[in-house]
Amino acid sequence: MPEVLISALSFALQKQAESARSAFDRGRAEQAADLCAKILDEQPACLSVRKLERAALLKVAAMRQSGLSKLVRAVSTAPFLLGGSMKLKDEPRAAFASAERLLRRDPHNTAALGLMGQAAMALNWPETAVFAYEAASDDEPDRADLWIALGGAYLIAGRAKDAVQAADEALRLHPGNADALALQRTASVSVTMAQGKWEQGGDFRGKLAEPPKG
Known part of the structure; x- marks a missing residue:
């Protein structure tokens, strides 16, 4: 499956994308992230929606200001990362989905961004891999x-x-x-x-x- 543009989505998904953008612009970041996640469940290769989802998740994370330390977060997500990494070769889509779930919990999880990048490369989504590694490099x-x-x-x-x-x-x-x-x-x-x-x-x-x- 190649990466897809918003214009290539079904009419219903395009309307959802419009709603997500509108919610984000009105400061409803959590609603925007939820709408994006639903679109990406159907069209995981839509990079424009993924970028919007990340922007929304970063705003949500900033508002929550979790007291968990980076070390604690890393330890709590380690089993999921290991499971995702083991799926990279034979099930890259499953590995990608593991990275998605982790990033929705913590968008600053650099290891999950790296897993997403590797899975995206395996899925032949090079611009999605660029997106993931750029985000990881921004964080570290x-x-x-x-x-x-x-x-x-x-x-x-x-x-x-x-x-x-x-x-x-x-x-x-x-x-x-x-x-x-x-x-x-x-x-x-x-x-x-x-x-x-x-x-x-x-x-x-x-x-x-x-x-x-x-």
């Missing part, structure tokens, strides 16, 4: 591994320039990181090709095999 900007994962999602989504920037950020945090260097190199090649400046001679695999200059 000092984690190089999240920037590397985000860069990989950018590449699959055809956003090579953004992938280069993600690799640069990972290398700023962890200079010499092999995965970040590989990402930077691959993304840079993709940018060069997209700009039509690829030199004649040699094939693509050969270019990738060349050592970086400088």
Whole structure:
């Protein structure tokens, strides 16, 4: 199932999306989140609705100001994350649903965002993976591994320039990181090709095999 636009939803779901946006704009974040969840139950690949749901969930979380510490939240959700991770290979949709449930409880759960990103990649929803990893990187900007994962999602989504920037950020945090260097190199090649400046001679695999200059 590819990612879908709101315009591709059924008329009934489009009206629900309008209602969710209206509720959000009127400050009824919890109602907006509930409406979005119902739409996503039927059309989980609708990224515009997912973005609206996250915005609403973040507002709800801010209003509740839960006293639970980050450590306590991590421990309480660990079994669900483990279960979701085990489903990634054979049941990516089930893994994605596990991440959804966790994020509706705690939208700042970076591990759940990472699980969502991995499941989205397995489901061939690259922009949804970008969304998940961007959110995770926003919450924990000092984690190089999240920037590397985000860069990989950018590449699959055809956003090579953004992938280069993600690799640069990972290398700023962890200079010499092999995965970040590989990402930077691959993304840079993709940018060069997209700009039509690829030199004649040699094939693509050969270019990738060349050592970086400088």
